[in-house]
Amino acid sequence: xxxxxxxxxxxxxxxxxxxxxxxxxxxxxxxxxxxxxxxxxxxxxxxxxxxxxxxxxxxxxxxxxxxxxxxxxxxxxxxxxxxxxxxxxxxxxxxxxxxxxx
Amino acid sequence: xxxxxxxxxxxxxxxxxxxxxxxxxxxxxxxxxxxxxxxxxxxxxxxxxxxxxxxxxxxxxxxxxxxxxxxxxxxxxxxxxxxxxxxxxxxxxxxxxxxxxxxxxxxxxxxxxxxxxxxxxxxxxxxxxxxxxxxxxxxxxxxxxxxxxxxxxxxxxxxxxxxxxxxxxxxxxxxxxxxxxxxxxxxxxxxxxxxxxxxxxxxxxxxxxxxxxxxxxxxxxxxxxxxxxxxxxxxxxxxxxxxxxxxxxxxxxxxxxxxxxxxxxxxxxxxxxxxxxxxxxxxxxxxxxxxxxxxxxxxxxxxxxxxxxxxxxxxxxxxxxxxxxxxxxxxxxxxxxxxxxxxxxxxxxxxxxxxxxxxxxxxxxxxxxxxxxxxxxxxxxxxxxxxxxxxxxxxxxxxxxxxxxxxxxxxxxxxxxxxxxxxxxxxxxxxxxxxxxxxxxxxxxxxxxxxxxxxxxxxxxxxxxxxxxxxxxxxxxxxxxxxxxxxxxxxxxxxxxxxxxxxxxxxxxxxxxxxxxxxxxxxxxxxxxxxxxxxxxxxxxxxxxxxxxxxxxxxxxxxxxxxxxxxxxxxxxxxxxxxxxxxxxxxxxxxxxxxxxxxxxxxxxxxxxxxxxxxxxxxxxxxxxxxxxxxxxxxx
Numbered sequence: 001x002x003x004x005x006x007x008x009x010x011x012x013x014x015x016x017x018x019x020x021x022x023x024x025x026x027x028x029x030x031x032x033x034x035x036x037x038x039x040x041x042x043x044x045x046x047x048x049x050x051x052x053x054x055x056x057x058x059x060x061x062x063x064x065x066x067x068x069x070x071x072x073x074x075x076x077x078x079x080x081x082x083x084x085x086x087x088x089x090x091x092x093x094x095x096x097x098x099x100x101x102x
Numbered sequence: 103x104x105x106x107x108x109x110x111x112x113x114x115x116x117x118x119x120x121x122x123x124x125x126x127x128x129x130x131x132x133x134x135x136x137x138x139x140x141x142x143x144x145x146x147x148x149x150x151x152x153x154x155x156x157x158x159x160x161x162x163x164x165x166x167x168x169x170x171x172x173x174x175x176x177x178x179x180x181x182x183x184x185x186x187x188x189x190x191x192x193x194x195x196x197x198x199x200x201x202x203x204x205x206x207x208x209x210x211x212x213x214x215x216x217x218x219x220x221x222x223x224x225x226x227x228x229x230x231x232x233x234x235x236x237x238x239x240x241x242x243x244x245x246x247x248x249x250x251x252x253x254x255x256x257x258x259x260x261x262x263x264x265x266x267x268x269x270x271x272x273x274x275x276x277x278x279x280x281x282x283x284x285x286x287x288x289x290x291x292x293x294x295x296x297x298x299x300x301x302x303x304x305x306x307x308x309x310x311x312x313x314x315x316x317x318x319x320x321x322x323x324x325x326x327x328x329x330x331x332x333x334x335x336x337x338x339x340x341x342x343x344x345x346x347x348x349x350x351x352x353x354x355x356x357x358x359x360x361x362x363x364x365x366x367x368x369x370x371x372x373x374x375x376x377x378x379x380x381x382x383x384x385x386x387x388x389x390x391x392x393x394x395x396x397x398x399x400x401x402x403x404x405x406x407x408x409x410x411x412x413x414x415x416x417x418x419x420x421x422x423x424x425x426x427x428x429x430x431x432x433x434x435x436x437x438x439x440x441x442x443x444x445x446x447x448x449x450x451x452x453x454x455x456x457x458x459x460x461x462x463x464x465x466x467x468x469x470x471x472x473x474x475x476x477x478x479x480x481x482x483x484x485x486x487x488x489x490x491x492x493x494x495x496x497x498x499x500x501x502x503x504x505x506x507x508x509x510x511x512x513x514x515x516x517x518x519x520x521x522x523x524x525x526x527x528x529x530x531x532x533x534x535x536x537x538x539x540x541x542x543x544x545x546x547x548x549x550x551x552x553x554x555x556x557x558x559x560x561x562x563x564x565x566x567x568x569x570x571x572x573x574x575x576x577x578x579x580x581x582x583x584x585x586x587x588x589x590x591x592x593x594x595x596x597x598x599x600x601x602x603x604x605x606x607x608x609x610x611x612x613x614x615x616x617x618x619x620x621x622x623x624x625x626x627x628x629x630x631x632x633x634x635x636x637x638x639x640x641x642x643x644x645x646x647x648x649x650x651x652x653x654x655x656x657x658x659x660x661x662x663x664x665x666x667x668x669x670x671x672x673x674x675x676x677x678x679x680x681x682x683x684x685x686x687x688x689x690x691x692x693x694x695x696x697x698x699x700x701x702x703x704x705x706x707x708x709x710x711x712x713x714x715x716x717x718x719x720x721x722x723x724x725x726x727x728x729x730x731x732x733x734x735x736x737x738x
Binding site: 024035 | 711712713714715716719720723
C-alpha cells in the first residue's frame with residue numbers, strides 16, 4: 001500500500017484528463033463527446049481526492065461531491081439537448097449543428 | 103399714465119398683436135368677424151401701432167413738460183443679463199432724440215399700416231403681412247428706445263429679420279426671395295462689424311449703457327475711439343445702405359410697396375443714422391467722422407447718378423433713399439447731428455409719401471413699374487398726383503416744402519465747418535435730386551395720358567388715400583419743426599447730440615439761395631428733357647455725348663458684377679471647397695474611413711466563428727493552457 005504514492009494517482013488523473021480532452025476534440029458523436037467530458041470530470045475528481053489525502057484536508061473531498069452533483073445536472077440538460085438535436089437532425093454528429101456562426 | 107407703462111406698452115402692443123396674428127391670423131380672418139368685415143386683422147394691427155403712436159405722443163409731451171436739461175428718463179423693465187460684474191438691464195431710454203424717433207416710427211408706421219389695408223387687400227397671406235409689419239414696428243421701437251447697446255442690437259437684428267421676411271413676402275417669385283437673401287446677407291456683413299464694435303466698446307468702456315458709454319467716450323483714447331466708430335459705422339453702412347453695402351436696397355424693392363415705404367425709406371434704413379447720432383460722443387472722440395462725412399457725401403452723389411437713369415419708379419425712389427441717407431451721414435460727419443435727424447424726419451415724411459404714391463400707381467396700373475409706359479396720370483389719379491407733387495417739391499428742396507429746410511441745414515453746416523468740397527458734392531447731389539425726381543414726376547404724372555394696354559387707371563381706394571393726404575401735408579409743412587421759434591428740433595435735441603453751429607449773417611441766405619437755384623436748375627433741366635416738344639431730340643443729343651456714362655449708371659456702374667466677381671465668386675468657391683473637399687472628403691472621409699477599417703477588421707475576425715463546436719473547444723483548451731502557462735511562469 002505504501003509503495004503506491006500520490007504521484008501515481010496524479011499521473012493517472014492527468015492521463016485520464018488528456019484522453020478526455022483528446023476525445024472531446026477528435027470525436028464527432030455528441031454522446032461520445034459527453035462521455036469524454038465525464039472522463040475529464042472524474043480525472044479532476046481523482047486529483048481532488050489525492051490532494052485531499054496528501055494534505056490531510058477534507059475540502060478536496062467535499063468539492064468532489066459538488067462536482068458529482070453538477071455533473072449529474074449537466075448530464076440531464078446535455079442529454080436533453082442531444083435528444084432534441086437528434087429529433088431534428090436524425091443524427092448526433094456535432095458538426096451537423098453549425099448554423100450559429102458569422 | 104406711468105412712463106413705464108407708456109414706453110413698455112408702445113413696444114408690447116405691436117409685439118403682442120404680431121404674435122397673435124402670426125399664430126391665429128388666418129383663423130381670425132376667416133372667423134365670424136372676418137365675414138362681416140373683411141381684412142379686420144389689418145385694422146387690428148393698425149390699431150396696435152396706433153396705440154403705440156398715442157403712447158408716443160403722450161411720452162413726447164411728458165418729455166417736453168420737463169425743464170430743458172432734465173428731459174431724460176430711464177425706464178426699468180427688468181434685469182436681463184447679470185453675470186458677475188457684467189450687467190445688462192432691459193431698460194428703455196426716453197429722451198428728446200428717442201421721443202422724436204418714436205413719433206416718426208409710430209406716426210408714419212400707423213399711416214402705412216392703414217394704407218396697407220387697401221394695398222394688400224385680397225392677398226393670400228394678408229394677416230401674416232400685418233404680423234410682420236407689427237413685429238417690425240416693435241423691433242424698431244425697441245431699437246430707438248434701448249438704453250444700452252446690446253438691447254439696441256436686439257432691435258437692430260429684429261428689424262433686419264422683418265426686412266428679410268417682408269422683402270421676400272412674395273417668395274413665390276424667385277427675384278423676391280433672392281432680393282431678401284441679398285438684403286439679409288449684405289446686412290450681416292455690416293452687423294458683424296457692428297457686433298465687433300460693441301465688443302470693443304464693452305471691453306474698453308466696461309459698460310454697455312448708452313449714458314455710461316457717452317460719458318466715458320472721451321477717456322478711451324482717440325485710436326480706440328476711431329476703431330470703434332469705424333466698426334459701428336460699418337454696421338450703419340449695411341443697415342442704412344451706404345457705400346460699399348448699399349447694393350441690397352434697390353433690390354429690396356421686390357417687397358410689397360408699403361414695406362418699401364415703411365422699412366426701406368422711413369424707418370429701418372435710418373437706424374444707422376439714429377445710431378451714429380445716439381453714440382455721437384464716441385464718434386467725436388476719434389477721427390472717424392471724416393470717413394462718415396465722405397462716405398455719406400459720395401453715396402449721396404453716386405446713388406443720385408443711378409437714380410437719374412433708372413426707369414423703374416420704385417428703384418428710382420430706392421436710389422433716392424440711398425442718396426438722402428448719404429445726406430444724413432454727411433450731416434453727422436460735419437458734427438451737425440440735429441440737422442441729420444431733421445433730414446431723417448422730413449425724409450421719412452416725403453419719401454414714405456412718394457413710395458406710397460408709387461404703390462398707388464402700381465395698384466392702378468396692374469403692377470406696372472416702368473415709367474416709360476406711364477404718363478399723364480395726374481388726370482386720372484388726382485389725389486395721388488397732388489400728394490406726389492408735394493413729395494417731389496419737398497425732396498427737390500423747393501421753399502417752403504419740408505426738404506428745403508433740412509437739406510439746407512445740412513449744406514449750411516458743411517459750409518460752416520469749412521468743408522467746401524463736401525458742400526460742393528452736396529449741392530451737385532441736390533441738382534441731381536431735383537432732376538431725377540422731376541423726371542419721374544413729369545414722366546409719370548404729366549403730359550399725355552399713357553397707361554399699359556387693357557388697364558383702367560383709377561385713383562387709390564380711401565384707405566390708401568387716407569395715408570397719402572396726411573403725409574402730403576407733412577411733406578409740405580414738415581419744415582416748420584425746425585423754424586426758428588419756441589421749440590425747434592435743433593434746440594430740442596441739444597441735450598442729446600450737442601449744440602449745432604449754423605452760419606451767421608448773410609451767409610445762410612446766400613447758401614439757401616444757392617440751394618434754391620440748384621433745385622430750380624434741376625427741375626428746369628428735367629422739364630427741358632421730358633416736357634417740351636423737342637425733348638426726345640435733346641435726350642438723343644445728350645445720349646450721343648454722354649452715352650457711356652449713362653449706360654454705366656443704368657447698369658448700376660457694374661457694382662453688382664464687381665462684387666460678384668471679387669467677393670461672391672471667391673466666397674462661393676470657398677464654400678464649394680469647404681463642402682466638397684473639407685466636409686465631404688476630410689470630415690466625412692475620416693468618419694467613414696474609421697468605419698470602413700473596423701468593417702474590414704471584423705470581416706477577417708468573424709471567420710473565427712465557424713459554428714463547429716469542436717473548434718471552439720480547441721480554442722477553449724488553448725486558452726486554458728495559456729492561462730496555466732502564465733501561472734506556472736509567475737510562480738517559478
